[in-house]
Amino acid sequence: MPTVSVVIPCYNQGQFLDEAVDSVLAQTFQDVEIIVVNDGSTDPLTNKLLADYRKDKIRVLTTVNQGLAAARNNGIRQATGTYILPLDADDRIGPHYLEKAVAKLESDPTVGIVYCRARLFGAVETEWNLPDYSLAEMLQDNVIFCTAMFRRSDWERVGGYDPGMIYGWEDYDFWLSLIEQGRAVYRIPEPLFYYRVASDSMVRSKEKWQKVAMFKRIFERHQDLFARNIEVWIDRLLTVREAYYTSRLYVDTGAGVSDASSVARKIEPGTLTIDFRTSEFHNIQALRFDPVDSYAIVELDRITLENDHGMFDLDLDQLGSNCCLREANRLYFDSPDPQIFLGCRPVQLNGLVRVRVVLRFLSLGEDALVQIAGSLRNRLTALEKGNTTLKEAGLVQSVLRSFRHPQT
Numbered sequence: 001m002p003t004v005s006v007v008i009p010c011y012n013q014g015q016f017l018d019e020a021v022d023s024v025l026a027q028t029f030q031d032v033e034i035i036v037v038n039d040g041s042t043d044p045l046t047n048k049l050l051a052d053y054r055k056d057k058i059r060v061l062t063t064v065n066q067g068l069a070a071a072r073n074n075g076i077r078q079a080t081g082t083y084i085l086p087l088d089a090d091d092r093i094g095p096h097y098l099e100k101a102v103a104k105l106e107s108d109p110t111v112g113i114v115y116c117r118a119r120l121f122g123a124v125e126t127e128w129n130l131p132d133y134s135l136a137e138m139l140q141d142n143v144i145f146c147t148a149m150f151r152r153s154d155w156e157r158v159g160g161y162d163p164g165m166i167y168g169w170e171d172y173d174f175w176l177s178l179i180e181q182g183r184a185v186y187r188i189p190e191p192l193f194y195y196r197v198a199s200d201s202m203v204r205s206k207e208k209w210q211k212v213a214m215f216k217r218i219f220e221r222h223q224d225l226f227a228r229n230i231e232v233w234i235d236r237l238l239t240v241r242e243a244y245y246t247s248r249l250y251v252d253t254g255a256g257v258s259d260a261s262s263v264a265r266k267i268e269p270g271t272l273t274i275d276f277r278t279s280e281f282h283n284i285q286a287l288r289f290d291p292v293d294s295y296a297i298v299e300l301d302r303i304t305l306e307n308d309h310g311m312f313d314l315d316l317d318q319l320g321s322n323c324c325l326r327e328a329n330r331l332y333f334d335s336p337d338p339q340i341f342l343g344c345r346p347v348q349l350n351g352l353v354r355v356r357v358v359l360r361f362l363s364l365g366e367d368a369l370v371q372i373a374g375s376l377r378n379r380l381t382a383l384e385k386g387n388t389t390l391k392e393a394g395l396v397q398s399v400l401r402s403f404r405h406p407q408t
Contacts, residue, residue, distance in 0.1 A: 022092075076152065117187065319340055
């Protein structure tokens with residue numbers, strides 16, 4: 001009987017499965033079994049792979065398609081480990097995750113959920129900036145990703161994952177069930193989980209009615225927990241929470257730019273790499289990159305185009321933009337709609353399949369406006385001391401006169 005059972009549901013994700021499995025086999029903690037659940041895949045590649053999947057410590061369970069919650073439950077029923085770690089087939093874990101998670105669970109019987117810091121990889125490469133765990137945060141939104149370790153006995157006690165969570169959030173509901181049992185939560189203070197952002201995915205959101213249906217189910221299943229902490233929701237109603245940021249590549253195929261002809265990415269502050277797939281667009285004539293939908297200070301490092309003939313790094317000095325101030329590759333945007341015009345040559349756009357942007361968001365939102373105002377005033381001070389050109393002086397004075405937030 002192994003100490004840990006890693007349960008990997010797989011639905012049409014065979015192309016990624018080896019990465020997930022190999023990340024488990026590479027663990028420093030080796031008392032582990034892996035159960036792969038083929039949840040009724042329809043993809044020939046996935047079914048062919050799992051029909052004869054032979055790797056150390058692995059069992060494959062094949063079922064009809066029942067959804068993610070049921071797939072996890074099916075795998076855990078076959079598991080023999082004391083501790084369970086769910087892992088999606090397109091994600092992976094760092095080599096010390098099992099060792100550190102098991103150590104915490106065995107040293108502290110009050111802890112029922114162990115997770116870690118995390119990173120995004122694939123189309124977006126950055127740290128996943130989830131809020132620190134607290135009951136207040138957890139009652140407003142799920143701050144624990146699905147790949148957290150828990151005790152099999154606790155899974156049995158709460159009845160497993162709820163198959164009725166058909167539109168997602170099944171892990172959120174499950175964590176709340178464990179928290180209701182009095183289980184404490186611990187986060188390992190280093191990134192040991194890697195969540196894949198698919199290269200062909202855009203910003204997607206469930207339909208509002210689906211969100212309402214799932215949250216209504218969560219509330220009904222955990223009424224006492226929410227009722228005991230109702231002040232959290234009263235506070236939320238009185239406070240507008242900050243929306244997430246979106247980065248977007250507009251692709252002009254002859255009809256101008258619009259959201260319909262664009263690729264969007266949800267981003268985190270500090271994001272370093274953003275990957276846009278463009279292979280679905282034809283007859284591309286121009287590109288515009290909107291780094292974020294907010295006031296911002298952005299530092300560009302590289303913009304690379306990939307087409308059928310190879311890869312091209314753009315000359316960052318030749319990029320156009322609507323920034324109010326530029327210092328080398330650092331751009332200051334006092335507009336909530338920052339725009340960078342890539343100015344590509346036709347040979348670069350022909351057969352374009354990918355645009356990769358490497359950058360840093362140094363400041364966003366109102367904080368960026370405050371810093372921009374400070375930089376402009378520094379330029380004005382330099383003007384007064386005679387340390388700037390007449391052309392630059394006119395620009396600085398013009399921007400300061402029209403600056404949208406003079407109180408800053």
